[in-house]
Amino acid sequence: xxxxxxxxxxxxxxxxxxxxxxxxxxxxxxxxxxxxxxxxxxxxxxxxxxxxxxxxxxxxxxxxxxxxxxxxxxxxxxxxxxxxxxxxxxxxxxxxxxxxxxxxxxxxxxxxxxxxxxxxxxxxxxxxxxxxxxxxxxxxxxxxxxxxxxxxxxxxxxxxxxxxxxxxxxxxxxxxxxxxxxxxxxxxxxxxxxxxxxxxxxxxxxxxxxxxxxxxxxxxxxxxxxxxxxxxxxxxxxxxxxxxxxxxxxxxxxxxxxxxxxxxxxxxxxxxxxxxxxxxxxxxxxxxxxxxxxxxxxxxxxxxxxxxxxxxxxxxxxxxxxxxxxxxxxxxxxxxxxxxxxxxxxxxxxxxxxxxxxxxxxxxxxxxxxxxxxxxxxxxxxxxxxxxxxxxxxxxxxxxxxxxxxxxxxxxxxxxxxxxxxxxxxxxxxxxxxxxxxxxxxxxxxxxxxxxxxxxxxxxxxxxxxxxxxxxxxxxxxxxxxxxxxxxxxxxxxxxxxxxxxxxxxxxxxxxxxxxxxxxxxxxxxxxxxxxxxxxxxxxxxxxxxxxxxxxxxxxxxxxxxxxxxxxxxxxxxxxxxxxxxxxxxxxxxxxxxxxxxxxxxxxxxxxxxxxxxxxxxxxxxxxxxxxxxxxxxxxxxxxxxxxxxxxxxxxxxxxxxxxxxxxxxxxxxxxxxxxxxxxxxxxxxxxxxxxxxxxxxxxxxxxxxxxxxxxxxxxxxxxxxxxxxxxxxxxxxxxxxxxxxxxxxxxxxxxxxxxxxxxxxxxxxxxxxxxxxxxxxxxxxxxxxxxxxxxxxxxxxxxxxxxxxxx
Amino acid sequence: xxxxxxxxxxxxxxxxxxxxxxxxxxxxxxxxxxxxxxxxxxxxxxxxxxxxxxxxxxxxxxxxxxxxxxxxxxxxxxxxxxxxxxxxxxxxxxxxxxxxxxxxxxxxxxxxx
Ligand code: SF4
Ligand code: SF4
Ligand code: SF4
Numbered sequence: 001x002x003x004x005x006x007x008x009x010x011x012x013x014x015x016x017x018x019x020x021x022x023x024x025x026x027x028x029x030x031x032x033x034x035x036x037x038x039x040x041x042x043x044x045x046x047x048x049x050x051x052x053x054x055x056x057x058x059x060x061x062x063x064x065x066x067x068x069x070x071x072x073x074x075x076x077x078x079x080x081x082x083x084x085x086x087x088x089x090x091x092x093x094x095x096x097x098x099x100x101x102x103x104x105x106x107x108x109x110x111x112x113x114x115x116x117x118x119x120x121x122x123x124x125x126x127x128x129x130x131x132x133x134x135x136x137x138x139x140x141x142x143x144x145x146x147x148x149x150x151x152x153x154x155x156x157x158x159x160x161x162x163x164x165x166x167x168x169x170x171x172x173x174x175x176x177x178x179x180x181x182x183x184x185x186x187x188x189x190x191x192x193x194x195x196x197x198x199x200x201x202x203x204x205x206x207x208x209x210x211x212x213x214x215x216x217x218x219x220x221x222x223x224x225x226x227x228x229x230x231x232x233x234x235x236x237x238x239x240x241x242x243x244x245x246x247x248x249x250x251x252x253x254x255x256x257x258x259x260x261x262x263x264x265x266x267x268x269x270x271x272x273x274x275x276x277x278x279x280x281x282x283x284x285x286x287x288x289x290x291x292x293x294x295x296x297x298x299x300x301x302x303x304x305x306x307x308x309x310x311x312x313x314x315x316x317x318x319x320x321x322x323x324x325x326x327x328x329x330x331x332x333x334x335x336x337x338x339x340x341x342x343x344x345x346x347x348x349x350x351x352x353x354x355x356x357x358x359x360x361x362x363x364x365x366x367x368x369x370x371x372x373x374x375x376x377x378x379x380x381x382x383x384x385x386x387x388x389x390x391x392x393x394x395x396x397x398x399x400x401x402x403x404x405x406x407x408x409x410x411x412x413x414x415x416x417x418x419x420x421x422x423x424x425x426x427x428x429x430x431x432x433x434x435x436x437x438x439x440x441x442x443x444x445x446x447x448x449x450x451x452x453x454x455x456x457x458x459x460x461x462x463x464x465x466x467x468x469x470x471x472x473x474x475x476x477x478x479x480x481x482x483x484x485x486x487x488x489x490x491x492x493x494x495x496x497x498x499x500x501x502x503x504x505x506x507x508x509x510x511x512x513x514x515x516x517x518x519x520x521x522x523x524x525x526x527x528x529x530x531x532x533x534x535x536x537x538x539x540x541x542x543x544x545x546x547x548x549x550x551x552x553x554x555x556x557x558x559x560x561x562x563x564x565x566x567x568x569x570x571x572x573x574x575x576x577x578x579x580x581x582x583x584x585x586x587x588x589x590x591x592x593x594x595x596x597x598x599x600x601x602x603x604x605x606x607x608x609x610x611x612x613x614x615x616x617x618x619x620x621x622x623x624x625x626x627x628x629x630x631x632x633x634x635x636x637x638x639x640x641x642x643x644x645x646x647x648x649x650x651x652x653x654x655x656x657x658x659x660x661x662x663x664x665x666x667x668x669x670x671x672x673x674x675x676x677x678x679x680x681x682x683x684x685x686x687x688x689x690x691x692x693x694x695x696x697x698x699x700x701x702x703x704x705x706x707x708x709x710x711x712x713x714x715x716x717x718x719x720x721x722x723x724x725x726x727x728x729x730x731x732x733x734x735x736x737x738x739x740x741x742x743x744x745x746x747x748x749x750x751x752x753x754x755x756x757x758x759x760x761x762x763x764x765x766x767x768x769x770x771x772x773x774x775x776x777x778x779x780x781x782x783x784x785x786x787x788x789x790x791x792x793x794x795x796x797x798x799x800x801x802x803x804x805x806x807x808x
Numbered sequence: 809x810x811x812x813x814x815x816x817x818x819x820x821x822x823x824x825x826x827x828x829x830x831x832x833x834x835x836x837x838x839x840x841x842x843x844x845x846x847x848x849x850x851x852x853x854x855x856x857x858x859x860x861x862x863x864x865x866x867x868x869x870x871x872x873x874x875x876x877x878x879x880x881x882x883x884x885x886x887x888x889x890x891x892x893x894x895x896x897x898x899x900x901x902x903x904x905x906x907x908x909x910x911x912x913x914x915x916x917x918x919x920x921x
Contacts, residue, residue, distance in 0.1 A: 053832040192825045203893045227863035701842035
């Protein structure tokens with residue numbers, strides 16, 4: 001018998017299908033157009049041959065009998081499941097006709113384009129929305145509370161995002177002589193089971209631990225890291241901002257900060273007026289002075305000097321102006337105002353949080369706070385990795401400000417082994433993202449005007465080019481200031497995963513005139529679509545990835561029936577909606593996206609990954625010193641002051657607190673003792689499963705077998721108190737609703753908290769006749785409200801609600 | 809003489825993260841139906857004095873593990889070892905592995921069926 005020819009195709013994982021945040025290098029073994037197996041690529045610097053369980057189950061994913069394989073039109077009432085298979089042409093014609101009718105009658109902004117978590121969906125959904133003319137691209141999570149709040153926050157204070165350094169920018173990785181292994185790493189609200197968060201590879205932290213890095217784990221659960229940490233700070237969920245302030249207290253009081261960084265790279269010397277508590281600006285003291293120049297005090301000459309933001313120098317030149325102390329300055333209206341420095345104001349704020357007080361708020365012993373803060377402060381280098389719980393609290397931005405101030409003040413920013421700027425490889429940016437414009441953009445500023453939430457929330461005007469989710473969601477019901485008529489929902493499952501208060505989402509979907517769904521499987525959400533289009537996995541598509549470094553290509557290895565990639569689907573419709581659509585083929589578009597690399601897509605496909613060269617802004621280290629971060633190439637950061645802002649100019653301008661602080665979240669035993677009477681336990685949700693990605697994968701047998709049921713973790717003492725035994729079904733309930741879980745009695749959770757798994761629905765159950773695959777049985781989001789985001793439109797209380805539990 | 813060539817699996821359970829990669833890697837390689845694999849991973853929460861705990865994941869080779877004879881004879885690593893996210897599994901001769909075991913704590917050496 002002749003052996004079948006086996007093709008080995010090198011590619012990059014990044015896709016919905018199979019829920020890959022991406023970056024791993026794989027080799028697909030293909031015979032006769034079928035996937036035989038998938039293996040990690042040993043040569044690939046990202047994962048070095050390793051792979052997670054989800055991708056190793058790819059064969060069952062690709063060939064799954066219930067995968068969507070052809071476009072379908074809903075012929076009955078939505079939710080009843082009367083589906084008819086149609087050709088792509090029919091589906092495209094139908095969608096084009098319906099969406100154009102909505103656009104003609106109500107304007108393009110009345111169509112929302114909803115996506116789930118990042119993966120490679122962002123560029124293609126923006127491409128479609130913008131070609132249609134709508135600025136309303138929605139990341140369907142309340143408070144946009146995953147990643148973009150952290151990115152926007154860092155863009156606000158330090159101009160660029162940064163991540164922990166595991167030498168991921170360098171081909172030789174840990175063997176690269178420039179790289180240093182951090183002595184200390186804070187793992188803040190992250191467990192290893194979220195294998196690849198935030199465009200990173202979580203097991204890099206394990207690599208560092210093996211090389212000597214010691215861990216400080218901040219987590220209410222005994223996570224894998226907590227169990228192996230030098231210091232484990234078991235924090236009460238939602239009090240992270242107090243803890244970060246406590247860290248800063250110790251770092252500053254004990255002089256563990258880097259004075260050089262403070263003096264030269266922060267706005268610590270800039271003056272704040274004591275009469276208004278606002279920054280003193282050049283326009284306050286000189287009639288023709290500029291509003292965006294600031295003022296410091298020259299101690300030697302006893303005179304104010306101007307920080308000129310167009311040249312990033314003091315006029316007249318002074319190397320180190322006063323960093324602490326008061327001064328009196330005459331303003332143009334003849335008043336003599338007393339000013340102090342940003343550093344003094346910052347310290348004053350921080351000194352409100354002594355370890356004893358922080359201990360009371362957070363539940364972490366003061367001694368542990370002090371010792372851990374010292375360990376971090378003295379670590380040379382030291383880094384911080386933060387997880388999505390940072391976004392999942394309304395006080396997200398001040399929390400980020402406090403944490404960012406920790407790495408900045410300890411001199412750990414953009415140094416080997418510290419927190420390192422993560423720029424898109426070669427600065428090749430596909431679409432509008434925080435801090436970057438991208439190749440795919442709206443045609444005009446006017447088109448962006450109706451974007452929901454941009455008028456209300458500063459970060460949505462400056463950094464986040466999506467609509468504010470809760471505001472847009474409400475608008476479906478209020479129809480004010482304009483009605484929402486349709487939704488394009490692409491690889492996004494608000495009824496089961498990303499939607500808080502999901503029954504209200506169901507209500508919202510019912511109110512829309514037209515819903516298009518794109519996914520790989522039927523889901524509860526897809527049951528509410530008028531048309532469903534079958535999407536491809538990463539093995540069935542071409543693509544490019546520049547989420548951070550290296551620049552990578554996704555190389556098509558096979559096809560499955562009529563499935564098309566998200567890019568192909570949206571490209572076809574974008575052409576139909578926009579007569580001036582710029583590109584003729586997807587390859588032309590890929591070429592344009594990666595143009596800064598000097599490569600054509602065809603060439604990148606051959607290489608699969610390329611690293612930006614030394615001296616490029618997307619290559620480390622010390623970039624603020626070398627002038628690699630700002631468009632004007634002056635040393636400094638891409639902030640309004642050009643410095644790391646301990647006092648945020650943008651936040652002041654947006655009418656928000658310009659310095660970090662702690663605020664108790666809305667639904668805790670402290671803020672709502674009234675609710676806590678009936679719901680005495682803290683409900684935390686969303687701990688990761690090693691085999692699932694959010695609401696995906698429940699239909700993959702190899703994976704489901706390993707994590708078969710929705711689980712709530714309960715401490716043994718708490719279980720005893722409520723008469724619950726291990727493995728028993730229980731209800732978790734609060735004033736919003738209830739959901740059913742299997743009790744896992746385990747001391748990994750504290751007595752006062754339960755941890756409920758998220759993303760549960762049951763693909764093995766019926767979808768039609770509004771049964772929706774049992775999505776209301778165990779969906780924990782039924783206990784979480786929408787509209788509880790922070791003052792800047794960001795964050796949501798997903799990690800700290802209240803509940804009671806009882807046997808089902 | 810033969811004793812020397814006997815192969816085994818060395819696991820560093822300090823670093824096993826419970827990622828279940830090994831389980832699925834084996835299932836993929838040998839097309840096992842769900843529920844069967846050459847390796848199983850157990851979660852163990854150790855109770856320690858003073859109300860402390862230590863969380864361990866421990867992989868355990870089952871009766872169907874062949875130590876990837878089909879792969880190793882081609883010079884490939886076992887599927888689980890190759891893909892292990894924590895790089896905490898090692899395949900080799902028992903004597904080599906035993907020697908390595910002497911150099912680090914929290915290790916377990918298996919000679920499967
Ligand atoms: S670790 Fe993440 S990127 Fe890598 S294969 Fe798994 S899901 Fe995909
Ligand atoms: S050595 Fe091979 S057969 Fe044994 S568990 Fe690992 S993958 Fe399975
Ligand atoms: S693959 Fe490695 S780290 Fe993952 S469970 Fe198995 S032995 Fe542990």
